[in-house]
Amino acid sequence: MDKLDNQIILEALQDRFGATFVVLGEPHGLLTLGVESNQLIAFLEFVKNDPTLRLNYLTDITAVHYPKQEKDFCIVYHLHNMLHNVRLRLKVLVSGPTPTVPTATVLWNGANWMERETYDYFGVIFDGHPDLRRILNMDELEVFPMRKEYPLEDPNRVDKKDFYFGR
Amino acid sequence: MSKVTLAEAPPGVEGSGFFATTLDKAIGLARANSLWPLPFATSCCGIEFMATMGSTYDLARFGAERPSFSPRQADMLLVMGTIAKKMAPVLRQVYIQMAEPRWVIAVGACASSGGIFDTYSVLQGIDEIIPVDVYVPGCPPRPEAILDGVLKLQEIVKNESLNRRNTPEYKALLEKYGIATDNGNG
Amino acid sequence: MSKPITKITPNAGVFYDNDPQDELITLNLGPTHPATHGVFQNVLQIDGERIVSGVSTIGYIHRAFEKIAEHRPFYQITPLTDRLNYCSAPINNMGWHMTVEKLLEIEIPKRVQYMRVIVMELARIADHIICNGILGVDTGAFSGFLYVMQEREFIYEIFEEICGARLTTNIGRIGGFERDFNDIAFRKIEEFLERFPPVLKEFEQLFVRNRIFIERTSGVAAVTPEEALSYSWSGPILRATGVDYDVRVVDPYSSYEEFEFDVPVGTSGDVYDRFMVRNEEMWQSLRIIKQALAKIAKEPKGVFHADVPAFYLPPKEQVYTNMEALIYHFKIVMGEWETPQSEVYHAVEGANGELGFYMIHDGGRSPYRLHFRRPSFINYQMFAPMSSGMLISDAIINMSSLNVIAGELDA
Numbered sequence: 001m002d003k004l005d006n007q008i009i010l011e012a013l014q015d016r017f018g019a020t021f022v023v024l025g026e027p028h029g030l031l032t033l034g035v036e037s038n039q040l041i042a043f044l045e046f047v048k049n050d051p052t053l054r055l056n057y058l059t060d061i062t063a064v065h066y067p068k069q070e071k072d073f074c075i076v077y078h079l080h081n082m083l084h085n086v087r088l089r090l091k092v093l094v095s096g097p098t099p100t101v102p103t104a105t106v107l108w109n110g111a112n113w114m115e116r117e118t119y120d121y122f123g124v125i126f127d128g129h130p131d132l133r134r135i136l137n138m139d140e141l142e143v144f145p146m147r148k149e150y151p152l153e154d155p156n157r158v159d160k161k162d163f164y165f166g167r
Numbered sequence: 168m169s170k171v172t173l174a175e176a177p178p179g180v181e182g183s184g185f186f187a188t189t190l191d192k193a194i195g196l197a198r199a200n201s202l203w204p205l206p207f208a209t210s211c212c213g214i215e216f217m218a219t220m221g222s223t224y225d226l227a228r229f230g231a232e233r234p235s236f237s238p239r240q241a242d243m244l245l246v247m248g249t250i251a252k253k254m255a256p257v258l259r260q261v262y263i264q265m266a267e268p269r270w271v272i273a274v275g276a277c278a279s280s281g282g283i284f285d286t287y288s289v290l291q292g293i294d295e296i297i298p299v300d301v302y303v304p305g306c307p308p309r310p311e312a313i314l315d316g317v318l319k320l321q322e323i324v325k326n327e328s329l330n331r332r333n334t335p336e337y338k339a340l341l342e343k344y345g346i347a348t349d350n351g352n353g
Numbered sequence: 354m355s356k357p358i359t360k361i362t363p364n365a366g367v368f369y370d371n372d373p374q375d376e377l378i379t380l381n382l383g384p385t386h387p388a389t390h391g392v393f394q395n396v397l398q399i400d401g402e403r404i405v406s407g408v409s410t411i412g413y414i415h416r417a418f419e420k421i422a423e424h425r426p427f428y429q430i431t432p433l434t435d436r437l438n439y440c441s442a443p444i445n446n447m448g449w450h451m452t453v454e455k456l457l458e459i460e461i462p463k464r465v466q467y468m469r470v471i472v473m474e475l476a477r478i479a480d481h482i483i484c485n486g487i488l489g490v491d492t493g494a495f496s497g498f499l500y501v502m503q504e505r506e507f508i509y510e511i512f513e514e515i516c517g518a519r520l521t522t523n524i525g526r527i528g529g530f531e532r533d534f535n536d537i538a539f540r541k542i543e544e545f546l547e548r549f550p551p552v553l554k555e556f557e558q559l560f561v562r563n564r565i566f567i568e569r570t571s572g573v574a575a576v577t578p579e580e581a582l583s584y585s586w587s588g589p590i591l592r593a594t595g596v597d598y599d600v601r602v603v604d605p606y607s608s609y610e611e612f613e614f615d616v617p618v619g620t621s622g623d624v625y626d627r628f629m630v631r632n633e634e635m636w637q638s639l640r641i642i643k644q645a646l647a648k649i650a651k652e653p654k655g656v657f658h659a660d661v662p663a664f665y666l667p668p669k670e671q672v673y674t675n676m677e678a679l680i681y682h683f684k685i686v687m688g689e690w691e692t693p694q695s696e697v698y699h700a701v702e703g704a705n706g707e708l709g710f711y712m713i714h715d716g717g718r719s720p721y722r723l724h725f726r727r728p729s730f731i732n733y734q735m736f737a738p739m740s741s742g743m744l745i746s747d748a749i750i751n752m753s754s755l756n757v758i759a760g761e762l763d764a
Binding site (some may be wrong): 207208209210211213214215217218221222223236248249250251253254257261283284286287288289306307309 | 384385386387391392412413414415416417420421432433435436439440483498499502503505506509519520521759760763
């Protein structure tokens with residue numbers, strides 16, 4: 001196999017999964033697909049181990065919060081084929097307040113902390129994760145701070161009067 | 168001709184074969200020129216402190232030759248870098264473990280006031296949890312600024328009364344921070 | 354006012370050994386241990402000097418970068434990226450600028466791209482100097498550190514000449530640089546190219562065949578390529594295992610495809626290989642800088658930014674004298690720019706590995722979501738599992754060779 005592009009990836013995935021995923025576009029040449037959460041692990045396993053695609057490097061896992069949408073959490077996976085320099089972005093939309101997706105630690109050891117970070121920020125539950133605890137914030141934190149409804153600044157501050165800041 | 172620079176003698180009475188000064192001044196002089204720093208480096212400012220200790224700037228010129236990594240044998244706590252709320256109890260623990268007399272320098276904007284990180288996870292200045300003697304501004308401060316901070320602290324140390332640590336004012340200061348004054352080191 | 358977000362609890366992060374009958378000892382390594390060069394805590398179960406198991410706790414300088422980024426316009430995010438990996442801040446700055454330029458589809462002049470390459474490679478050298486120097490200190494060789502630290506100061510002098518700052522440089526702007534390199538900067542870069550090789554050579558001679566160093570590092574913490582890839586490693590430590598993944602080659606940016614350089618790889622993935630890979634990368638960086646200087650000489654002089662007035666802040670003297678510049682200045686500062694709704698992932702080869710920026714933009718003043726793929730964070734998660742069975746002293750050296758930067762680790 002000496003060439004790989006988004007079209008080949010799409011065809012291979014359509015052969016295997018039919019119409020169970022959606023193409024969300026190709027922003028800046030990076031193929032973006034939407035997957036259902038029950039399909040996710042099968043999907044990741046296929047693109048990781050398929051001899052043609054070999055998207056076997058897990059670049060990143062993160063999440064986005066869209067409070068106005070019905071399915072308000074989007075978990076984003078970035079995969080990379082180093083040989084052909086082709087990246088793939090997978091998105092899973094789930095609804096809160098306790099969004100749940102299956103864990104990718106069964107495929108990559110490195111997914112462990114990426115998922116813990118996502119849990120810490122957004123409260124996304126990764127089903128089957130071996131050690132889903134907070135990682136960056138303190139264990140005593142009661143909220144998931146990256147959700148849009150929580151403020152950036154510490155609301156407990158007493159020395160910061162609003163009228164000094166014109167609000 | 169020796170290259171050793173002698174510290175300036177404190178004011179006193181000099182006569183043939185004797186020199187008299189106050190105990191405060193003599194001890195202050197000795198303390199100021201042999202401060203043992205405890206670098207509590209968490210982030211960027213710690214790298215600049217590395218440069219300060221390194222060959223070009225050389226903090227050892229001012230008597231701080233030996234960085235003490237144990238709080239028990241240190242007198243100058245240099246807090247360099249952002250202190251997150253998760254770190255705050257640790258910093259306080261380190262301060263409590265230091266023996267009197269102890270001085271604190273907050274190096275950099277983050278340690279002094281939280282800096283650009285006005286967020287839910289960052290302590291807005293270490294003076295919320297421990298008393299601070301000298302603040303060094305900058306994000307990060309240049310090694311010269313850190314040296315200047317140390318020199319400023321030396322002035323404070325030189326002029327500190329030996330009795331200060333036993334005064335009710337000092338005890339009240341520590342109590343304000345919730346630090347017990349009889350904490351094993353008297 | 355929403356409910357309390359964080360409170361300070363006494364004695365958080367301190368673990369006690371509860372069972373005195375237990376044969377294993379619980380040891381808190383960190384969070385302020387001098388040997389760890391940063392705020393990492395590892396709670397180790399030890400049997401004598403051998404580590405049985407360990408749990409890493411991180412987040413001691415969590416500063417909520419990603420939350421801040423959602424509240425700041427693009428050009429104010431550059432100072433945040435400085436403080437990710439502060440040992441090589443310019444690479445982070447450039448990576449962020451290129452991410453925004455990719456989103457806005459700005460074409461960057463060749464000369465600016467070469468200037469960026471010079472700055473990034475200098476930063477890479479400065480970072481590797483720290484890592485390898487400290488690795489020497491941890492194995493008991495302090496003098497090598499003192500030799501190379503002086504050269505790092507010289508790199509900082511070059512940065513000062515270019516942008517005025519030493520460590521957290523905030524170098525460059527979206528679209529280019531805030532000003533051209535002056536003659537002194539060029540002269541200093543050339544001087545650096547002359548004075549650094551003998552120092553680096555001497556530094557290598559102190560270590561490469563030093564028996565103590567070899568016995569402390571060789572075979573310590575060896576990692577197979579499969580393990581490394583499974584843990585999503587990147588950067589010098591991945592290359593030390595034998596995988597030739599370098600973003601500069603695989604996914605070139607800023608005209609790296611025009612440069613001729615080798616990607617050094619190791620064979621066993623141990624601490625010695627990591628040291629050697631970093632050393633060789635410094636030599637390659639010198640090669641790249643030399644080529645970039647030659648390429649700059651062929652480009653038209655005086656070009657230091659792209660012609661994008663809507664995004665590139667005009668110089669202050671023009672703002673005060675020129676109507677158009679004033680309008681653009683206001684538009685940029687007030688955030689009245691038209692930006693595409695899109696999402697973009699851009700990666701650069703940071704000193705520690707693949708530094709990625711994933712931005713979702715909804716057309717507003719600041720990113721809707723900005724996620725940093727931080728190599729230190731991802732590389733470090735293997736530390737605790739791989740420490741099992743290691744001696745404590747080996748684990749310390751392993752940690753130094755991973756070159757985990759606390760700011761990048763905790764975001």
